[in-house]
Amino acid sequence: MILLIKSVLYSYSKHMTARQFFRIVEIRTKIISMATFICASLYAVYDSGSWSWLRFLLMAVAVLCVDMGTTGFNSYYDYINGTDNKHYNLEKDKVLVHDGVNPLAALIISLGLFGCAAILGLMLASMTSWYLILAGGACMLVGYAYTGGPFPISRTPFGELFAGLFLGTILFLITYFVISESVTLAAALASIPLLLLIAMILSINNACDHDADIIAGRNTVAIFLGKRINKWVLRTQLIIGYASVPILVVFSIFPYTVVPFFSIASIVAVKEFITMEKRGFSLETKGPSMGGISKIFLSLVFSMILGLALALLLL
DSSP states (O other): OHHHHHHHHHHHHTTOOHHHHHHHTTGGGGHHHHHHHHHHHHHHHHHHOOOOHHHHHHHHHHHHHHHHHHHHHHHHHHHHTTSSOTTTOOOTTOHHHHSOOOHHHHHHHHHHHHHHHHHHHHHHHHHSOTHHHHHHHHHHHHHHHTTSSSSOGGGSTTHHHHHHIIIIIIHHHHHHHHHHSOOOHHHHHHTHHHHHHHHHHHHHHHHHTHHHHHHHTOOOHHHHHOHHHHHHHHHHHHHHHHHHHHHHHHTTSSOTTHHHHHHHHHHHHHHHHHHHHHHOOSSTTHHHHHHHHHHHHHHHHHHHHHHHHHHHHHO
16 A cells, blocks of 8 residues: 555656645645744743653644645645636636646645654654544544535635634644643633634635635635625634733733734734725735735734743743
Protein backbone atom coordinates (compact mmCIF):
# COMPACT_ATOMS: atom_id res chain seq x y z
CA MET A 1 0.00 0.00 0.00
CA ILE A 2 2.78 2.44 0.94
CA LEU A 3 4.64 1.66 -2.30
CA LEU A 4 1.42 2.25 -4.26
CA ILE A 5 0.90 5.66 -2.61
CA LYS A 6 4.53 6.59 -3.29
CA SER A 7 4.13 5.57 -6.93
CA VAL A 8 0.97 7.64 -7.39
CA LEU A 9 2.48 10.65 -5.63
CA TYR A 10 5.56 10.47 -7.84
CA SER A 11 3.41 10.22 -10.96
CA TYR A 12 1.47 13.37 -10.08
CA SER A 13 4.52 15.28 -8.80
CA LYS A 14 6.08 15.09 -12.27
CA HIS A 15 3.17 17.08 -13.67
CA MET A 16 2.72 19.54 -10.80
CA THR A 17 4.74 22.65 -10.09
CA ALA A 18 5.64 23.85 -6.61
CA ARG A 19 3.35 26.85 -7.17
CA GLN A 20 0.40 24.56 -7.89
CA PHE A 21 1.13 22.43 -4.81
CA PHE A 22 1.23 25.46 -2.52
CA ARG A 23 -1.99 26.77 -4.01
CA ILE A 24 -3.79 23.45 -3.58
CA VAL A 25 -2.97 23.60 0.14
CA GLU A 26 -3.34 27.43 0.15
CA ILE A 27 -0.09 27.87 2.04
CA ARG A 28 -0.74 31.58 2.62
CA THR A 29 -3.76 30.76 4.79
CA LYS A 30 -1.72 28.59 7.16
CA ILE A 31 -0.88 31.77 9.05
CA ILE A 32 -4.24 31.28 10.83
CA SER A 33 -3.46 27.92 12.41
CA MET A 34 0.18 28.84 13.01
CA ALA A 35 -0.87 32.08 14.71
CA THR A 36 -3.11 30.13 17.10
CA PHE A 37 -0.29 27.66 17.69
CA ILE A 38 2.27 30.37 18.51
CA CYS A 39 -0.15 32.27 20.76
CA ALA A 40 -1.03 29.06 22.63
CA SER A 41 2.63 28.09 23.00
CA LEU A 42 3.55 31.47 24.48
CA TYR A 43 0.50 31.41 26.71
CA ALA A 44 1.45 27.94 27.99
CA VAL A 45 4.88 29.24 29.02
CA TYR A 46 3.38 32.37 30.60
CA ASP A 47 0.59 30.53 32.43
CA SER A 48 2.35 27.31 33.46
CA GLY A 49 6.07 27.98 33.17
CA SER A 50 6.52 24.75 31.15
CA TRP A 51 8.43 24.40 27.87
CA SER A 52 9.77 21.71 25.53
CA TRP A 53 11.50 22.55 22.25
CA LEU A 54 11.01 19.02 20.93
CA ARG A 55 7.26 18.96 21.58
CA PHE A 56 6.99 22.52 20.23
CA LEU A 57 8.67 21.62 16.92
CA LEU A 58 6.77 18.34 16.48
CA MET A 59 3.47 20.08 17.19
CA ALA A 60 4.30 22.87 14.72
CA VAL A 61 4.82 20.40 11.87
CA ALA A 62 1.73 18.38 12.87
CA VAL A 63 -0.46 21.51 12.88
CA LEU A 64 0.88 22.51 9.48
CA CYS A 65 0.23 19.03 8.03
CA VAL A 66 -3.35 18.87 9.33
CA ASP A 67 -4.13 22.38 8.10
CA MET A 68 -2.61 21.81 4.64
CA GLY A 69 -4.32 18.43 4.39
CA THR A 70 -7.66 19.96 5.32
CA THR A 71 -7.26 22.63 2.65
CA GLY A 72 -6.30 19.99 0.12
CA PHE A 73 -9.53 18.13 0.86
CA ASN A 74 -11.37 21.46 0.52
CA SER A 75 -9.78 22.04 -2.89
CA TYR A 76 -10.74 18.55 -4.04
CA TYR A 77 -14.34 18.48 -2.82
CA ASP A 78 -15.11 22.10 -3.73
CA TYR A 79 -14.08 21.23 -7.29
CA ILE A 80 -15.93 17.89 -7.39
CA ASN A 81 -19.11 19.40 -5.89
CA GLY A 82 -19.06 22.36 -8.27
CA THR A 83 -18.51 25.02 -5.59
CA ASP A 84 -15.37 26.08 -7.46
CA ASN A 85 -15.92 26.57 -11.18
CA LYS A 86 -14.67 28.82 -13.97
CA HIS A 87 -17.91 30.74 -14.34
CA TYR A 88 -18.19 32.07 -10.78
CA ASN A 89 -14.78 31.61 -9.17
CA LEU A 90 -12.47 34.52 -9.98
CA GLU A 91 -9.58 33.40 -7.76
CA LYS A 92 -6.61 32.40 -9.91
CA ASP A 93 -5.21 30.48 -6.93
CA LYS A 94 -7.79 27.77 -7.60
CA VAL A 95 -5.44 25.70 -9.79
CA LEU A 96 -7.85 22.78 -10.11
CA VAL A 97 -10.23 25.19 -11.82
CA HIS A 98 -7.92 27.46 -13.79
CA ASP A 99 -4.77 25.36 -14.38
CA GLY A 100 -6.40 22.04 -15.15
CA VAL A 101 -4.59 20.22 -12.33
CA ASN A 102 -6.00 16.71 -11.83
CA PRO A 103 -8.27 16.86 -8.73
CA LEU A 104 -6.99 13.45 -7.59
CA ALA A 105 -3.65 15.14 -6.94
CA ALA A 106 -5.28 17.24 -4.22
CA LEU A 107 -6.88 14.15 -2.68
CA ILE A 108 -3.62 12.17 -2.62
CA ILE A 109 -1.67 15.12 -1.21
CA SER A 110 -4.21 15.48 1.60
CA LEU A 111 -4.09 11.79 2.50
CA GLY A 112 -0.29 11.95 2.63
CA LEU A 113 -0.31 15.06 4.85
CA PHE A 114 -2.86 13.51 7.22
CA GLY A 115 -0.69 10.40 7.38
CA CYS A 116 2.33 12.50 8.41
CA ALA A 117 0.24 14.31 11.01
CA ALA A 118 -0.94 10.98 12.43
CA ILE A 119 2.64 9.77 12.88
CA LEU A 120 3.64 13.01 14.61
CA GLY A 121 0.52 12.78 16.77
CA LEU A 122 1.51 9.32 17.95
CA MET A 123 4.96 10.62 18.87
CA LEU A 124 3.48 13.52 20.85
CA ALA A 125 0.97 11.22 22.56
CA SER A 126 3.79 8.94 23.69
CA MET A 127 5.44 11.98 25.32
CA THR A 128 2.28 13.36 26.97
CA SER A 129 -0.95 11.35 27.06
CA TRP A 130 -2.59 8.81 24.74
CA TYR A 131 -5.79 10.86 25.04
CA LEU A 132 -4.09 13.24 22.64
CA ILE A 133 -4.84 10.73 19.87
CA LEU A 134 -8.57 11.25 20.40
CA ALA A 135 -8.25 15.05 20.26
CA GLY A 136 -6.02 14.98 17.19
CA GLY A 137 -8.25 12.40 15.50
CA ALA A 138 -11.31 14.60 16.10
CA CYS A 139 -9.54 17.56 14.48
CA MET A 140 -8.62 15.50 11.42
CA LEU A 141 -12.16 14.12 11.15
CA VAL A 142 -13.64 17.62 11.24
CA GLY A 143 -10.98 18.80 8.76
CA TYR A 144 -12.12 16.14 6.30
CA ALA A 145 -15.84 16.56 7.01
CA TYR A 146 -15.65 20.32 6.47
CA THR A 147 -16.07 19.76 2.73
CA GLY A 148 -16.01 15.93 2.44
CA GLY A 149 -18.52 13.22 3.24
CA PRO A 150 -22.27 13.12 2.62
CA PHE A 151 -23.01 16.21 4.77
CA PRO A 152 -20.17 18.75 4.37
CA ILE A 153 -20.01 21.22 7.25
CA SER A 154 -19.03 24.07 4.90
CA ARG A 155 -22.38 23.79 3.10
CA THR A 156 -24.31 24.47 6.32
CA PRO A 157 -24.69 27.53 8.59
CA PHE A 158 -22.26 25.88 11.05
CA GLY A 159 -19.09 26.36 9.00
CA GLU A 160 -17.94 29.46 10.85
CA LEU A 161 -18.63 27.88 14.23
CA PHE A 162 -16.58 24.77 13.48
CA ALA A 163 -13.72 26.77 11.93
CA GLY A 164 -13.50 29.15 14.88
CA LEU A 165 -13.91 26.38 17.46
CA PHE A 166 -11.32 24.00 16.02
CA LEU A 167 -8.77 26.45 14.57
CA GLY A 168 -9.22 28.70 17.59
CA THR A 169 -10.15 27.09 20.90
CA ILE A 170 -9.49 23.36 20.27
CA LEU A 171 -6.12 23.96 18.61
CA PHE A 172 -5.21 26.44 21.36
CA LEU A 173 -6.02 23.91 24.10
CA ILE A 174 -4.25 21.01 22.37
CA THR A 175 -1.13 23.14 21.93
CA TYR A 176 -1.35 24.32 25.54
CA PHE A 177 -1.59 20.69 26.65
CA VAL A 178 1.34 19.52 24.50
CA ILE A 179 3.58 22.24 25.98
CA SER A 180 2.39 22.17 29.61
CA GLU A 181 0.79 18.69 29.88
CA SER A 182 -2.29 20.28 31.47
CA VAL A 183 -5.49 22.09 30.48
CA THR A 184 -6.89 25.08 32.38
CA LEU A 185 -9.98 27.26 32.26
CA ALA A 186 -7.71 30.26 31.77
CA ALA A 187 -6.33 28.71 28.57
CA ALA A 188 -9.86 28.14 27.24
CA LEU A 189 -10.83 31.74 27.99
CA ALA A 190 -7.61 33.04 26.41
CA SER A 191 -8.64 31.43 23.11
CA ILE A 192 -11.90 33.39 22.81
CA PRO A 193 -10.51 36.31 20.75
CA LEU A 194 -8.98 33.88 18.27
CA LEU A 195 -12.17 31.83 18.06
CA LEU A 196 -14.24 34.88 17.12
CA LEU A 197 -11.75 36.41 14.67
CA ILE A 198 -11.20 33.09 12.87
CA ALA A 199 -14.97 32.66 12.60
CA MET A 200 -15.09 36.19 11.20
CA ILE A 201 -12.55 35.28 8.50
CA LEU A 202 -14.91 32.53 7.31
CA SER A 203 -17.88 34.90 7.59
CA ILE A 204 -16.15 37.46 5.34
CA ASN A 205 -15.23 34.73 2.86
CA ASN A 206 -18.84 33.45 2.74
CA ALA A 207 -20.25 36.98 2.52
CA CYS A 208 -18.17 37.54 -0.61
CA ASP A 209 -19.17 34.13 -2.04
CA HIS A 210 -22.88 34.70 -1.28
CA ASP A 211 -24.19 34.66 -4.86
CA ALA A 212 -21.94 31.83 -6.09
CA ASP A 213 -22.74 29.73 -3.00
CA ILE A 214 -26.47 29.98 -3.67
CA ILE A 215 -25.92 28.58 -7.16
CA ALA A 216 -23.67 25.83 -5.73
CA GLY A 217 -26.41 24.81 -3.28
CA ARG A 218 -24.63 25.85 -0.10
CA ASN A 219 -26.49 27.27 2.89
CA THR A 220 -23.92 29.31 4.78
CA VAL A 221 -24.73 31.83 7.53
CA ALA A 222 -24.55 34.63 4.94
CA ILE A 223 -27.27 32.90 2.90
CA PHE A 224 -29.31 31.65 5.86
CA LEU A 225 -29.54 35.10 7.50
CA GLY A 226 -29.40 37.29 4.42
CA LYS A 227 -26.97 40.08 3.56
CA ARG A 228 -28.52 42.71 5.83
CA ILE A 229 -28.48 40.63 9.02
CA ASN A 230 -25.12 39.08 8.16
CA LYS A 231 -23.62 42.59 8.17
CA TRP A 232 -24.46 42.80 11.88
CA VAL A 233 -23.02 39.34 12.47
CA LEU A 234 -19.68 40.58 11.11
CA ARG A 235 -19.79 43.66 13.31
CA THR A 236 -20.65 41.58 16.37
CA GLN A 237 -17.79 39.16 15.75
CA LEU A 238 -15.34 42.04 15.47
CA ILE A 239 -16.61 43.95 18.51
CA ILE A 240 -16.80 40.96 20.87
CA GLY A 241 -13.55 39.48 19.54
CA TYR A 242 -11.62 42.66 20.26
CA ALA A 243 -13.53 43.66 23.40
CA SER A 244 -12.77 40.28 24.98
CA VAL A 245 -9.05 41.12 25.19
CA PRO A 246 -9.22 44.00 27.70
CA ILE A 247 -11.83 42.03 29.68
CA LEU A 248 -9.40 39.11 29.89
CA VAL A 249 -6.70 41.53 31.03
CA VAL A 250 -8.96 42.84 33.80
CA PHE A 251 -9.48 39.29 35.05
CA SER A 252 -5.72 38.56 34.83
CA ILE A 253 -6.12 35.97 32.07
CA PHE A 254 -3.86 38.05 29.84
CA PRO A 255 -0.96 40.11 31.23
CA TYR A 256 -1.27 43.91 31.31
CA THR A 257 1.64 44.09 28.83
CA VAL A 258 -0.84 43.21 26.05
CA VAL A 259 -2.67 46.54 26.46
CA PRO A 260 -0.37 48.97 24.57
CA PHE A 261 -0.05 46.63 21.58
CA PHE A 262 -3.77 45.87 21.65
CA SER A 263 -4.59 49.60 21.55
CA ILE A 264 -2.71 49.96 18.27
CA ALA A 265 -4.33 46.80 16.89
CA SER A 266 -7.81 48.15 17.70
CA ILE A 267 -7.21 51.33 15.71
CA VAL A 268 -6.01 49.30 12.73
CA ALA A 269 -9.02 46.95 12.97
CA VAL A 270 -11.67 49.68 13.13
CA LYS A 271 -10.14 51.62 10.25
CA GLU A 272 -9.81 48.51 8.09
CA PHE A 273 -13.32 47.24 8.79
CA ILE A 274 -14.88 50.60 7.90
CA THR A 275 -13.04 50.46 4.57
CA MET A 276 -14.25 46.91 3.97
CA GLU A 277 -17.88 47.81 4.66
CA LYS A 278 -17.75 50.80 2.31
CA ARG A 279 -16.29 48.60 -0.43
CA GLY A 280 -18.91 45.90 0.09
CA PHE A 281 -18.63 42.12 0.09
CA SER A 282 -18.89 40.40 -3.29
CA LEU A 283 -17.00 38.09 -5.63
CA GLU A 284 -15.36 41.15 -7.21
CA THR A 285 -14.16 42.53 -3.85
CA LYS A 286 -13.18 39.19 -2.32
CA GLY A 287 -9.43 39.74 -2.76
CA PRO A 288 -9.23 43.05 -0.89
CA SER A 289 -11.84 41.89 1.64
CA MET A 290 -9.81 38.83 2.57
CA GLY A 291 -6.71 41.01 2.72
CA GLY A 292 -8.55 43.35 5.08
CA ILE A 293 -9.75 40.66 7.49
CA SER A 294 -6.26 39.14 7.45
CA LYS A 295 -4.86 42.49 8.57
CA ILE A 296 -7.48 42.70 11.34
CA PHE A 297 -6.71 39.15 12.50
CA LEU A 298 -2.94 39.56 12.40
CA SER A 299 -3.13 42.88 14.26
CA LEU A 300 -4.85 41.10 17.13
CA VAL A 301 -2.49 38.12 16.98
CA PHE A 302 0.63 40.29 17.05
CA SER A 303 -0.71 42.28 19.99
CA MET A 304 -1.17 39.00 21.90
CA ILE A 305 2.23 37.63 20.88
CA LEU A 306 4.12 40.83 21.68
CA GLY A 307 2.25 41.31 24.96
CA LEU A 308 2.94 37.74 26.09
CA ALA A 309 6.58 37.91 24.99
CA LEU A 310 7.07 41.14 26.95
CA ALA A 311 5.42 39.60 30.01
CA LEU A 312 7.84 36.65 29.82
CA LEU A 313 10.80 39.00 29.58
CA LEU A 314 9.61 40.86 32.69
CA LEU A 315 9.14 37.71 34.78
